[in-house]
Amino acid sequence: MRVKFVAGNWKMNGNLASNEALLQLLLPALAEITAVETVICPPYVYLSQARPLLRGAKTALGAQDLCQYGNGAYTGGVSAAMLKDLACSHVIVGHSERRALFGETDDLVAEKFAVAQQAGLIPILCVGETLAEREAGTTEAVVARQLQAVIKRSGAAALRNSVIAYEPVWAIGTGKTATPQEAQAVHAFIRGRVANADRAVADAVRIVYGGSVKAANAGQLFVMPDIDGGLIGGAALVAEEFAAICRAAAQKQAV
Numbered sequence: 001m002r003v004k005f006v007a008g009n010w011k012m013n014g015n016l017a018s019n020e021a022l023l024q025l026l027l028p029a030l031a032e033i034t035a036v037e038t039v040i041c042p043p044y045v046y047l048s049q050a051r052p053l054l055r056g057a058k059t060a061l062g063a064q065d066l067c068q069y070g071n072g073a074y075t076g077g078v079s080a081a082m083l084k085d086l087a088c089s090h091v092i093v094g095h096s097e098r099r100a101l102f103g104e105t106d107d108l109v110a111e112k113f114a115v116a117q118q119a120g121l122i123p124i125l126c127v128g129e130t131l132a133e134r135e136a137g138t139t140e141a142v143v144a145r146q147l148q149a150v151i152k153r154s155g156a157a158a159l160r161n162s163v164i165a166y167e168p169v170w171a172i173g174t175g176k177t178a179t180p181q182e183a184q185a186v187h188a189f190i191r192g193r194v195a196n197a198d199r200a201v202a203d204a205v206r207i208v209y210g211g212s213v214k215a216a217n218a219g220q221l222f223v224m225p226d227i228d229g230g231l232i233g234g235a236a237l238v239a240e241e242f243a244a245i246c247r248a249a250a251q252k253q254a255v
């Protein structure tokens with residue numbers, strides 16, 4: 001049985017006061033939800049703020065990105081070692097916003113995945129197609145290409161210590177969620193691709209869905225056999241909404 005996994009990606013939002021208020025509400029609610037693994041991913045500059053608030057909590061700390069290089073002359077970069085130093089356990093790599101707005105290629109994402117794992121971080125690898133790619137019927141080809149870059153760089157076995165997030169770009173922040181059937185089809189495809197390389201890893205790896213997940217639609221998504229949780233954007237900034245999504249994951253855990 002795969003334990004459900006829900007991560008909140010705060011993206012570039014928040015400030016000291018709002019983060020404090022959000023975590024004060026959120027952490028007690030999450031403490032009651034024991035059947036699900038939860039992670040919050042604040043912006044880099046607020047990791048130090050979140051860290052003491054999370055001490056003793058079951059919720060883990062993650063970052064939204066990392067630099068592919070180790071410590072050194074890389075102005076503006078944040079290394080895997082720095083994230084470890086701040087008690088991060090997870091890091092998102094290859095978010096579609098990084099790919100589309102910051103020019104990250106499949107190879108760069110694969111490198112970041114490898115560097116994160118070498119440092120003992122669990123990468124949350126994002127894959128997903130744009131609307132144009134979906135309409136052109138290339139969803140599977142795009143997702144397979146993004147996944148293959150990581151398998152080529154790190155090997156399929158490396159996916160065992162990762163989480164894969166399927167985030168169709170057209171569903172992110174748009175209010176347009178993939179239907180549970182649409183999402184399930186791509187999740188099953190991803191698991192099948194991993195299985196081609198390593199059956200046991202495919203059975204074990206969590207594949208979570210991201211893109212306009214809300215408390216109102218989370219349950220329908222999480223009940224699907226290959227949807228092992230969610231990567232949540234906007235709804236992760238609202239304590240009750242995020243907690244309700246985590247509760248939905250807990251309810252579907254046994255299915």
Ligand code: 13P
Pocket residue numbers: 009095167171172173174175210211212213231232233234235
């Ligand atoms: P939304 O939940 O705001 O659509 O964002 C999804 C996402 O990109 C999480 O990484």
